[in-house]
Amino acid sequence: MTALESEDEDEEQHPLPDLPNADEYEEIRMRCAPNPNTSWHLGHARMGAVIGTYKERYDGWFVCRFDDTDPETKRPDLDAYDAIVEDIRYLGFEPDRVAKASDRLETYYDAARRLIDADGAYTCTCPGEEFSELKNAGEPCPHREKGPETSREEFEAMVAGEYDAGEIVLRVKTEIEHKNPALRDWVAFRIVDTPHPREEAAEYRCWPMLDFQSGIDDHEMGVTHIIRGIDLQDSAKRQQFVYDYFGWEYPEVIHWGHVTLDEYDVPMSASKLVELIDAGKFDGWDDPRLPTLTSLRRRGIRGEAVTAAMIELGTSTSNVDLAMSSVYANNRELIDDDADRNFLVRDGVEKPLLGGPDTAKPPVHPEHEERGVREIPVGGGVLVEPDDVPPNGSRVWLKGLGCVRHTRDAFEYVDDDIDVVREEDVPVVHWVSADENRALTLRTMDGDVSGVAEPGVADIPVDEVVQFERVGFARIDGQDGKTVAYFAHE
RNA sequence: GCUCCGGUGGUGUAGUCCGGCCAAUCAUAUUGCCCUCUCGAGGCAAUGACCGGGGUUCAAAUCCCCGCCGGAGCACCA
Known part of the structure; x- marks a missing residue:
């Protein structure tokens, strides 16, 4: 493929609208101007994602400028300066310059x-x-x-x-x-x-005040395009008076509406989040129940997925509801191929197992045979999730192990062929040995869930993202005595 | 009260400037089917929208008017 063709393809793929009058400027220069009083939640992420994406698209430039000019009401948090730059990196971008208004x-x-x-x-x-x-x-x-x-x-x-x-x-x-x-x-x-x-x-x-400070800075820093929320709609008109006195030309400006989220019970407001955390309602800024970037990161959601979802929102001035499913869909695409498969049983029901092999050998990843199989010891009993226990007399296929029939409150191994799954609608379920397993806490948006995982889960390095089959994707967060995993999404 | 923005399927978005090729794009979502030792992935299909009313016009999502609804500002906050 020639370079020209590949450029054409890129051309078609960006969902964001063109920047106004982009071709009138030698270089597209933007600013991301957060208030450093907390690290970011998903609402802030839009700013980083869109500005970063435009920077890449136009080969432009952007400054992360902390508009920290209120030491009292919007008192800066000294940790937030670096945390926000980290958040921008998480989204996949690097500011060309970092500045502080207070300097x-x-x-x-x-x-x-x-x-x-x-x-x-x-x-x-x-x-x-x-x-x-x-x-x-x-x-x-x-x-x-x-x-x-x-x-x-x-x-x-x-x-x-x-x-x-x-x-x-x-x-x-x-x-x-x-x-x-x-x-x-x-x-x-x-x-x-x-x-x-x-x-x-x-x-x-x-x-x-913000309107004065940012008006001066935007000019001094050569900003060509300002992208910000509708709460600052009147700012441009106010600043225009200053620009007129100085004979400056006001940058192009885009305003967008507020982002609201589905799936979360908490309001997406930095001050409210701080309040709730201070009140002890959550473990901290990265509690899985919070819509913060540190929380998403801990759950194994890639910044690129957040960015992609933000880009899909466009830049309209009306308020938008961000469906978390959009973030999840983007993330799934990014992680599915790498995520090794494992079994995790929540609220397991134990059943003695009569007969069958000593070891089960399900694949590490069904689409990648070359990654081999997991060798899972079976033992004298298995745990399955309550909903997966078949009615008495019925069969169920234990993944990687084989077919069993539920009789006299036990699972009796039957030597059926895999065809019964397709031909006789035998359900396929995941399971964990009752004798050899690993205790695990799954931290989810709805609270903590305890379960047991296949023994190999104990050896997965912290930070790795796996898929618990038929449960969902999760990031391994701790291996201290038992495994702690943060649930990402299905 | 004054001022400024918006309103396309469940969600987001394209189209609106320059009316016709829009019985409306794409993604996500939901449902069904195929495939599969996952409820993941992949394939196929279905579902579903132009806020309302007038006007201009041969023709309106697109232009005009009037409503309705939503958002934002009128801070010695950002």
């Missing part, structure tokens, strides 16, 4: 000074409520026309730490009668008394 305060101050000098911003000591009333009435506050020199002086005093929180702000001068009240003279800087948790930024008290 860039001087840049924002400089921009503010220039904006004030251009009469594009003014300091304002109105109490919030008072200003809000004036604003809603479309009336300017008394500070609006004080002139750049006074504002400049007061702003320098803000930077110097001469004000306390709540005493003063710097506002961008937009249009006080703008028909959309959300755009009228918005706050660009305010005073925060609480020190930033990062040592490097702990001395600053005058902090920019």
Whole structure:
């Protein structure tokens, strides 16, 4: 196949729409701008997945820029910075640059000074409520026309730490009668008394608001395409005023709706998750019942599968429901070929076994004979799942072992040929020896399940993903005395 | 109250800008059949949608109007 043909094929395969005006830019530059207060859940993953995918598609560039400009209300978690970069890697992408807004305060101050000098911003000591009333009435506050020199002086005093929180702000001068009240003279800087948790930024008290900070950064970092949620729909319009003062061109912007999930009982909100975990309702951020990326990773779900599912959601502005089955379907495709087969019996019912071979030899993987067989000792009895116990007098085929008949509360080996499975509808079930087995806890979204597995499961290295036949895929998480496995999906 | 976005099968998506090739694409889901020593994989098939009402037009998912429904913003949060 020629290179040209292979490119054509790629061309047809990406489900994401083209970026607007992509060919007008020499390089597609994007930013992924998380707040570092927690590691990511599936909602955040959309950002990493889509931006990363566009980067690859356009051979572009993206910065992971932590917009950590609120040391108080949205206080950053020092562990989250690295955790989020890890989350992005898990999804399959590497940021071209990692930056922190809290390292860039001087840049924002400089921009503010220039904006004030251009009469594009003014300091304002109105109490919030008072200003809000004036604003809603479309009336300017008394500070609006004080002139750049006074504002400049007061702003320098803000930077110097001469004000306390709540005493003063710097506002961008937009249009006080703008028909959309959300755009009228918005706050660009305010005073925060609480020190930033990062040592490097702990001395600053005058902090920019998101709209100002990210507006400046997007320009300074040469961002061509902004991709973000609909909650920031008005941001572009607010920032446009700043861009106009500076004569900058605003990047292309895409907004998408919120993602909701099926299959989970918990809300997908970082703050709610923190609350629930702190309340002791879950084991931690990677509890299998949580829709976090660390949880999915622990369950043996590949980041690529998450990315693929996110890409399928597209970038529409309406809210979307992500079906977990979409993540699972993508993951199954990725792991099925590698996942060795094993038997796990949950809530086993024990039956004495009369007759039959000493050893069962089911294949390691039915599609890969070359990987050989598992040699499973049988012994004097077997465990099967309650639903798999056939009615008295009926037969069942124990996988890899043979056909047995349920008689007098025991399984009696009958030397039937495999044809009975097809011709006489004998069910095929999995089983574990009652004499030799491995205790196992399967951690699932619905809680922990205990069971026993074939003995070989004790030797599977931690981190390996296996398929428990007729149960589902799981990742081996621990081998300490007994096996702990995290259930991925069927 | 003011402003801004949206509404295609169970779910997501394509098509909407530039009306006809759309009795609507693809994926997932569900069901059935085939295959199989798995309820996994593979193969085949079926199911299922243009929010409603008007208008323009030879022709509307697509354009216009009016409703209805949903989301977002109007923070010294991000």
